Amino acid sequence: MTTPIAPHITAFLRVHLPVTRAASPHTTDSYAYAFQMLFAFASARLKVAPSDLTVEQIDVPLILAFLDNLESKRRNAPSSRNARLAAVRSFFRFVEHRVPSALHQVRRVLAIPVKRTTSRLVTHLDRSEMQAILDAPSPSSRMGVRDRAMLHVAFAAGLRVSELVGLRLDDLTLQPWAAIRVRGKGRRERVLPLWKETTTAVRHWLSVRREVPTVELFVNARGGQLTRSGVEYLLGKYVALASRTHASLKGKRISPHVLRHTCAMLTLQATRDVRRVALWLGHASVQTTEIYLRADPSEKLEAIATVAPMRLRPGRFRAPDKLLESLRSPRGPVRPGER
Secondary structure, three states: OOOEOHHHHHHHHHHHHHHHOOOOHHHHHHHHHHHHHHHHHHHHHHOOOHHHOEHHHOOHHHHHHHHHHHHHOOOOOHHHHHHHHHHHHHHHHHHHOOOHHHHHHHHHHHOOOOOOOOOOOOOOOOHHHHHHHHOOOOOOOHHHHHHHHHHHHHHHOOOOHHHHHOOEHHHEEOOOOOEEEEEOHHHOEEEEEOOHHHHHHHHHHHHHOOOOOOOEOOEOOOOOEOOHHHHHHHHHHHHHHHOOOOHHHOOOOOOHHHHHHHHHHHHHHHHOOHHHHHHHHOOOOHHHHOHHHHHOHHHHHHHHHHOOOOOOOOOOOOOOOHHHHHOOOOOOOOOOOOO
């Protein structure tokens, strides 16, 4: 007997994650995208419509083939592969209590190991590169005013792209001081003050935003909510413009998250306090923020300055005699005609 997967994945995404687990909308969207890719892959592989797939068909061999396809064909990093696997595991833990006959299959899926990833240094921009991007939007057009305000807020607050597009008008406070309320990952909220320059850019945007039914702070040209892909497109556009006058930007892959990393690095260099950086970014643990310590050379330079170096014994290097050095080889140098 087979079990259709459609009703279970619907209950998982619409009830279990948002209600039972109190997962954030970003988490739910991320899991939904993972299953969109998985079911499209399974449909093509099994020659079955996605709506006709069964729980039993999503077995370990198919999941392993899907994960391999992510890396080999879609060029996903191991970290992205592991994130998709986490979504699949979470769903099968949910299925375990709804489909008792699939218990053995669930146990095998949960046993799929994650892939070890390389812990790379975070990519960030220096102050002049960041300034060039912020200056790229033209303030002479309505969309240019919006984009300038959006980039300033994204950088100054160190926002994730999901946090940026989710900002609402009632999250913004301009009196007695300017601040925004950010709904972060894991339903953690934080309130962040805004620089005077950022506040000025936001005020200019509010003056030309017009009355639209959308409650989000930043809207698209049609008055609807900006999307993640829309923000990525606009950032790429302004990086290309900025690279015309700032050659160091050419060839760099700059995503919205790079702006967040840049905010974190500049905050760390200014405060020398990783706890403040964690508070600013909305990290649940300071351990997550320690990745910026590894990328900041100033921390290592301070350590070098406080430790007395070992003395170097004086002396002069003498090159070995060429004849004696050639005789150190058991056979010595091989000359032409001696083979």
